[in-house]
Amino acid sequence: MAYTILDTSNLEAYLFSLPQIKSFFNTDALLINEIGDGNLNFVFLVTSADDASKQLILKQAVPYLRCVGESYPLSKERMTYEIRSMERFSELSPHIPKIYHFDEEMSMIIMEYLGEHIIMRKGMIDGVKYPKFAEHISSFLAETLFKTSSLYLSSSEKRELTAQFIGNSELCKLTEDFVFTAPFMEHETNAELPELSDEAERITKDLELKTKILQLKHKFINRCDALIHGDLHTGSIMINEEETYVIDSEFAFVGPMGFDVGALIANLAMSWVSHTVLDETSDYADWILRTIEEVWQKFEKKFLQLWDETKESALFAKGFADTQIRKAYQEEYMLALLRESIGFAGCKIIRRQFGIAGVDDIRGIEDAQKREAANRLAIKIGERFIKEHNILNNINNAMTLIKA
Amino acid sequence: MAYTILDTSNLEAYLFSLPQIKSFFNTDALLINEIGDGNLNFVFLVTSADDASKQLILKQAVPYLRCVGESYPLSKERMTYEIRSMERFSELSPHIPKIYHFDEEMSMIIMEYLGEHIIMRKGMIDGVKYPKFAEHISSFLAETLFKTSSLYLSSSEKRELTAQFIGNSELCKLTEDFVFTAPFMEHETNAELPELSDEAERITKDLELKTKILQLKHKFINRCDALIHGDLHTGSIMINEEETYVIDSEFAFVGPMGFDVGALIANLAMSWVSHTVLDETSDYADWILRTIEEVWQKFEKKFLQLWDETKESALFAKGFADTQIRKAYQEEYMLALLRESIGFAGCKIIRRQFGIAGVDDIRGIEDAQKREAANRLAIKIGERFIKEHNILNNINNAMTLIKA
Structure with missing residues (x-):
């Protein structure tokens, strides 16, 4: 019609x-x-x-x-x-x-209609634990990312898939502008936050930070690893204690895998910041940390399992690599993916502090001092994620950057 | 019609x-x-x-x-x-x-019809020097790669360009198979070369080499930096002492820039191997080495000059980076591009030894012993290119790998 x-x-x-x-x-x-x-x-x-x-x-x-x-x-x-x-x-x-x-x-x-589920961000603001979340979302990530990549598809299937989404230019541009650009410079779309002007000014001029952001933005524009959701934050997840659903995939395109994993880690980390600032003794904050770790560990395990089950793909011709070579390459691949996920997570965290679109977990904190403390803590984590993502060796290193 | x-x-x-x-x-x-x-x-x-x-x-x-x-x-x-x-x-x-x-x-x-030009490979086999070649081809590379990349185009122009070539799946697959795969394993399409069977066997099992080839093949499949020629060897260049023309671009697609730069370096290096094996005292071999160096140096200079003249692009929003940040990012960018070019060059050199398509510079050597010596020298260079590309710091390091 x-x-x-x-x-x-x-x-x-x-x-x-x-x-x-x-x-x-x-x-x-x-x-x-x-x-x-x-x-x-x-x-x-x-x-x-x-x-x-x-x-x-x-x-x-x-x-x-x-x-x-x-x-x-x-x-x-x-x-x-x-x-x-x-x-x-x-x-x-x-x-x-x-x-x-x-x-x-x-x-x-x-x-x-998911009448018995709520937007995960709201549930997390209310401190609701979702015991099956890590299991579910790690399956979603492993299955969708692996099976739309050159590790699984044939060469022509991969290019056909890329072609189906290459026209999603406008929404990719929104991400390029609002995740990788405007929040890191003086820009009319940024939130008016005079209390953070010292941080904004510092970040705008930080050479190391900004060259790393350019590297990550370059990856976002120039990589086509897999079909990604493109906006996988806790506001794009409908959840209850038993079930998890991913919605709102209009930003989808064939891009870097780490952008989805990173979006999730970023938004869990911001919820951790919020709960930590609001109540230092909160065991909910600990649940979030364990969840981040579990999401990565389970994702990695499932991703590798799908890979081990795959006999042939665009990247791996039959007979090209023996088990030892495959394992060695897998190890490098997963480390690179973790690093880039943390880098993307860093951009996503900082953009939510300065940019047009905040997250309720932090912008919704009523007490102005605590809100500012949360902003500053989030900025610190985001900054270390961006600056140190390329030297991390495992998820524990990333956890240390959050807790530090 | x-x-x-x-x-x-x-x-x-x-x-x-x-x-x-x-x-x-x-x-x-x-x-x-x-x-x-x-x-x-x-x-x-x-x-x-x-x-x-x-x-x-x-x-x-x-x-x-x-x-x-x-x-x-x-x-x-x-x-x-x-x-x-x-x-x-x-x-x-x-x-x-x-x-x-x-x-x-x-x-x-x-x-x-380029009646006054010959295929560059033939000219090089005959030992003809082309004094303007480095100047011309570096301009071609800088202008075509820079101006079809996210360093120059807008976000939507870049995606439109990518879309125009995403259907060139069959020829991309030929490269995936014949440059990155078959030559590094037992494969029916490989040339029958019993005299190199020890090398073939060694390479097939070399874990470090093969994981690095997988990394490079992954880049070829999953990167869309710029519109590349896709097959830029000396057989795709028509030349005389005054003029240089690039032909035969049916492999073109939006892929990694280093694949074109690397193809060129690989084919110049193979000509160097040929002349070195045929005549140790040849000053033509020295001309080739100087040409490789000059091609890179002039390319880098012209690429950066185009970049400095560009006010705004998909990657660089107006006002995002001051000169210092741009220069720092440019330095990293060009180093990464050099490294990946040498990596791709390594794959291209080795595939021309074992694969279905040799190069006349080497396969055309009549003396069987010298031909084998050229094969072995080329394999050695290709291998070091692949294994060490990620630790090179400048073009001189790459030249050392050839001359060693």
Whole structure:
């Protein structure tokens, strides 16, 4: 169907025009609520008027940045990449909500409503522990990253996959600007934070830090390792104690693996900062540290297991490497991936302090002194992550940088 | 026009159907000679029957690998990438023959005949010095690599360029197989060289060498730095003492810059090996060494000059880095590029010893003992290039590896 902006006035008619959706609800009347609180899209929760248990989510992109308005145009085709990545991820991992319908022309996707899950960031702010999270997210990362890489796909499959996402230029540019650039210089989009002006000034001039950020930005632009989610923070995860789902993959493209692993580590680390500043004795902070470590350890183990099971790929021709050579290369590969993940995590942490988009874990701290303390601690961790990522030897080294 | 294989029976009629070609020749009769000696395509030299000075080259891809025949299918769409890259390179550098006409559907390009130039490899085998070569090729490399990279283009221009070449999967796969894989293992496509079987066996089992080859192959597959020629050896260069032209860019794609620089260094180094083995006192060998050094030095200087003139790019937002930060990053960047170029050069040298495609400089040595000595010397250089590329600090270190 040709692109039409959906709203509460036309949404019911549209949904009833889709046979599989009509039969899902099996009713004559729908309750419709706009519940989106993200920066980009409109999100509707649709409920059967007859049966409150029948609910679906409809997400549509509009041709501008929602949080700014029509004055900030952003092509609605970004939804194409969310649709394509959700489809691909669904084939590889159970940690993706069920998709009921999508329409690239309408820039629209209809999916399972996760009514018993909450945004992980909110749960973490409330100090809720998720005992299965490390297990789930490490599986998601290992399965999606490994199986969309040249370690698994054939040469032509890898290039076809890259081609499917190469058009997601606008959202890649947002990351280039807002993760790797603006927060590290004087820029009109940065948050107004006079209390951090000494830190901002110092960072803007730090030669070592900025050359390392350029190295990481160069990797982001010039590497095509695997299909990455592209925005895998705790706000893109729906969770409860039993289940974990990854959502909001409109930033997906074939890029550096470490960007997803790093996004996750960065956001867990910022939650740790928040809890540490708010309550030094908090055992929740310890749970977060253990979780970061476990996420990496389990991810590494699963990734290597998938690799060991793979007989042939673009990189590994049959018979090219014996077990010893493969193991040696794997060891180097995983260390490089850990290092780059920590580097990306550092950029993500610092950008959340100075940039346009903060995280509620820290910007939401009401006590101004504690908020500032959290900002400063996060900046320190981010800085060490960036400066020292290339000399880390294992995840424990990274943990030390957080706890120091 | 729909795809038709051109041959001496239908070529004249086809050429006369193209108005600009008809008017170029301004005659009723053409002399047509098939002169292709490459592995992939048919190449015709077309001459006006009335005026021998009016000559053009027509190159057409057929849907199989020419040197094997119809039993080795290879999509004729590869010519699309040669056409696109020739067009792009023409905009950036004068070292590309003039293009008169092309037709993507016909997988065909008509271009200037370089009657006063010869294939550089042949000239080098004959010991001809080309005093302007380093100047010319360093300009070609600097202009084409810099201006198709994220150091010059905007984020969206860079991704659009990448998209234009991402379909060149088949030829990328040929490189993956024949440069990075088959020559380093037992493989049916390798040359039968019983006299080198000890070296072949040793290399096949060398853990350090093979993990480094995997690193380099991973870069080839997963990096998209700039539009590269993809096969820039001395057989892809037409030259005389005054002029230098780059041809045969069907392997072009957006890949690692060092692959082009490395291809060139590898092929110059193999010519050095050949002349050194054939005549120890040869001053031609010294000219080659000086040329390798000059190519790198001039390339580096020109690349940095273009960079200094560039105010803004995908990587460098306006105002992000002051001069000091830019200079520090440039230094790291050029060192990494030199290292990776030498690494790629090492793979290219060794593959030319064991692989299906040798180079005439070495395989053409008639004396079997000298040929074997050249093979062994080339293998030694290639091996050190691969193993030590990551610890080189400047081009002199690389020169030492050749001369040692």
